[in-house]
Amino acid sequence: MATIEIRDIGKNYGDVRVLDGLNLDIGDGEFIVLLGPSGCGKSTMLRMIAGLEDVDSGTIAIGSKVVNNLAPGDRRVAMVFQSYALYPHMTVFDNIAFGLRRLRVPKLEITRRVDEVAKLLAIDGLLARKPAQLSGGQQQRVAMARAMIKTPSVFLFDEPLSNLDAKLRDHLRVEIKRLHGMLGTTTIFVTHDQLEAMALADRIVVMNGGRIEQQGTPQEIYHAPQTLFVARFVGNPTINLLDGRVGTDGRIEYMSGSLDVGAARLDGLAPGSPLTIGIRARDLKLPGRLPEAAVAGRIDAKVELVELLGDEAQLDLLVGDKSLVVLVDGRTPPAIGSTLSLEVDRNALHLFDPESGRAIHKTGQKLHQAA
Amino acid sequence: MGRVTLRLGGGLLTWLIVLLALLPVFWTILSSFKSLRDIVSPIPVLVFQPTLENYRTVLTTPAVRDGLVNSIIVVGSALLIGVVLGVPAAYALARFVRRLKGDIQFFVLSLRFMPPVAVALPFIALWLDLGLYDTLIAVIVTYCIVTISTIIWLGVPAFEQVPRAIEEAAALEGYGPFAVFWKVALPVAAPSLVGAVLFTFVITWNELLIALALTSRNVTLPVVAAGFTTLGMEVPWGVINASSVVLALPPLILVGLIMRFIDRYFSRPAR
Numbered sequence: 013m014a015t016i017e018i019r020d021i022g023k024n025y026g027d028v029r030v031l032d033g034l035n036l037d038i039g040d041g042e043f044i045v046l047l048g049p050s051g052c053g054k055s056t057m058l059r060m061i062a063g064l065e066d067v068d069s070g071t072i073a074i075g076s077k078v079v080n081n082l083a084p085g086d087r088r089v090a091m092v093f094q095s096y097a098l099y100p101h102m103t104v105f106d107n108i109a110f111g112l113r114r115l116r117v118p119k120l121e122i123t124r125r126v127d128e129v130a131k132l133l134a135i136d137g138l139l140a141r142k143p144a145q146l147s148g149g150q151q152q153r154v155a156m157a158r159a160m161i162k163t164p165s166v167f168l169f170d171e172p173l174s175n176l177d178a179k180l181r182d183h184l185r186v187e188i189k190r191l192h193g194m195l196g197t198t199t200i201f202v203t204h205d206q207l208e209a210m211a212l213a214d215r216i217v218v219m220n221g222g223r224i225e226q227q228g229t230p231q232e233i234y235h236a237p238q239t240l241f242v243a244r245f246v247g248n249p250t251i252n253l254l255d256g257r258v259g260t261d262g263r264i265e266y267m268s269g270s271l272d273v274g275a276a277r278l279d280g281l282a283p284g285s286p287l288t289i290g291i292r293a294r295d296l297k298l299p300g301r302l303p304e305a306a307v308a309g310r311i312d313a314k315v316e317l318v319e320l321l322g323d324e325a326q327l328d329l330l331v332g333d334k335s336l337v338v339l340v341d342g343r344t345p346p347a348i349g350s351t352l353s354l355e356v357d358r359n360a361l362h363l364f365d366p367e368s369g370r371a372i373h374k375t376g377q378k379l380h381q382a383a
Numbered sequence: 384m385g386r387v388t389l390r391l392g393g394g395l396l397t398w399l400i401v402l403l404a405l406l407p408v409f410w411t412i413l414s415s416f417k418s419l420r421d422i423v424s425p426i427p428v429l430v431f432q433p434t435l436e437n438y439r440t441v442l443t444t445p446a447v448r449d450g451l452v453n454s455i456i457v458v459g460s461a462l463l464i465g466v467v468l469g470v471p472a473a474y475a476l477a478r479f480v481r482r483l484k485g486d487i488q489f490f491v492l493s494l495r496f497m498p499p500v501a502v503a504l505p506f507i508a509l510w511l512d513l514g515l516y517d518t519l520i521a522v523i524v525t526y527c528i529v530t531i532s533t534i535i536w537l538g539v540p541a542f543e544q545v546p547r548a549i550e551e552a553a554a555l556e557g558y559g560p561f562a563v564f565w566k567v568a569l570p571v572a573a574p575s576l577v578g579a580v581l582f583t584f585v586i587t588w589n590e591l592l593i594a595l596a597l598t599s600r601n602v603t604l605p606v607v608a609a610g611f612t613t614l615g616m617e618v619p620w621g622v623i624n625a626s627s628v629v630l631a632l633p634p635l636i637l638v639g640l641i642m643r644f645i646d647r648y649f650s651r652p653a654r
Contacts (some may be wrong), residue, residue: 085557
């Protein structure tokens with residue numbers, strides 16, 4: 013069990029600054045997900061915590077002890093790699109026991125502990141096999157068993173599910189969540205998959221270009237993105253973005269129409285200043301699905317394409333030359349070519365300053381309304 | 384239709400090449416069992432009275448026994464030193480050296496570019512000065528240039544194939560760099576390294592020129608075999624052929640044994 017404090021850490025590869033003065037506090041037992049596109053520095057940060065990369069500037073403390081100059085093996089951390097990183101020349105048993113052997117744990121004790129974690133991860137029938145004889149999912153379970161056996165203070169996961177097929181990924185994701193609930197070990201999990209992040213995290217840290225864009229609970233990240241980047245990166249389908257301007261009387265003008273968001277939302281903004289309006293695909297409703305008081309305005313759009321996804325149908329719509337994506341009930345989707353007057357939910361509107369990319373909203377108030 | 388012809392043609396061509404490659408070997412083995420009269424007959428003799436006389440001559444010549452012992456000592460020692468120094472060097476090059484890696488690898492390779500004569504001549508002078516000319520030590524040390532450089536050259540890619548992540552996993556379990564090398568990198572790279580060592584064994588076992596230049600009495604087996612050409616008044620073809628077979632056997636047997644070992648050790652049962 014341990015807290016982690018990261019202070020102003022920076023990292024360069026040659027002339028490229030991959031991490032730029034990051035700060036992060038992680039509570040004891042917390043499940044943190046580092047989320048971001050490839051090259052955002054999330055894996056580098058994880059590897060720095062593990063001790064596999066040098067820290068160029070700043071400090072990393074685990075359990076309030078600065079570990080910058082500690083060898084990876086002395087940090088009481090365990091890591092699960094994307095490639096599983098099992099020792100190919102050893103049996104599953106030896107793979108799991110390898111770390112304990114160095115600590116000169118008695119033989120009987122090793123056998124007992126390996127059996128215990130093997131049962132927990134349902135790999136107790138595979139102990140005599142070599143990694144090459146296992147499926148990808150089984151290999152990743154062995155890697156997790158190997159990480160768990162030394163009862164580390166911190167678990168580090170580096171995209172552990174990326175090499176697995178979709179079904180197995182879902183399955184192991186649940187497993188990881190269950191294990192964390194059981195063991196309560198501080199966990200840092202790196203992924204580029206926003207679904208994984210939403211499902212697992214106590215707190216998500218969205219990273220971009222070596223900086224932290226936003227950190228917060230999955231709800232905060234999804235419902236109150238603080239930057240355009242976060243809004244676009246999180247959520248599937250991708251959030252709809254429209255260009256608009258501040259109008260009068262709490263209205264926003266866009267292309268052909270206007271939306272009434274209330275004067276309070278636009279407080280302090282000069283009329284005419286540009287805005288980016290973000291609306292998630294589920295927050296554009298077919299006529300009559302919202303109480304009239306919640307309707308900020310209507311957007312007339314033509315149905316270009318209908319994709320049935322099961323419970324839902326994804327509509328690709330055109331508003332002028334701008335395309336929108338909307339999710340509606342899959343049982344009675346509108347016909348292709350028909351024109352819809354979509355209702356915009358006032359409480360689910362996201363406004364951004366197009367220049368800085370930062371959100372314009374009263375976060376607390378909006379979250380409260382959404383909940 | 385065209386594809387069948389093509390495959391048939393390809394198969395025929397392959398067999399032709401195999402036949403061309405194996406014919407001299409076959410002829411050598413055949414001739415080693417022939418009497419000299421059958422060998423020198425203008426019409427190739429395929430049916431003949433086999434004789435072991437050539438092998439008797441080869442194996443009863445004291446020089447052959449001495450040459451075999453010398454070869455084993457020289458090649459064995461040079462190979463052992465090559466492995467002990469070359470394998471860790473290859474690992475260090477593959478993992479820890481960044482800046483000069485290309486230059487070092489090229490230097491090592493360039494040792495193999497040199498014509499053997501260019502290596503042999505200065506060494507004659509060197510060992511004469513040191514009073515070590517015609518000693519096994521001199522040949523062993525000279526051969527070490529070959530073994531160490533070849534093992535480094537072939538060992539670097541063998542270690543580069545080892546996934547970095549498994550070494551990092553071992554480091555996270557508290558193993559230091561030496562233990563990571565010994566317990567993880569070395570066993571994982573072993574199959575490729577065995578190939579490298581075998582290759583090195585074969586080129587040193589068959590080496591003639593340096594051994595010929597550096598010794599006069601303490602000679603290795605290839606030098607002895609080469610010496611048969613000047614035995615007596617006439618060219619003893621049968622004895623030459625028999626000695627070729629004797630010389631070729633140890634590497635063949637060794638490769639066979641090690642391949643079987645590799646197959647058993649690294650075979651993967653079906654999934």
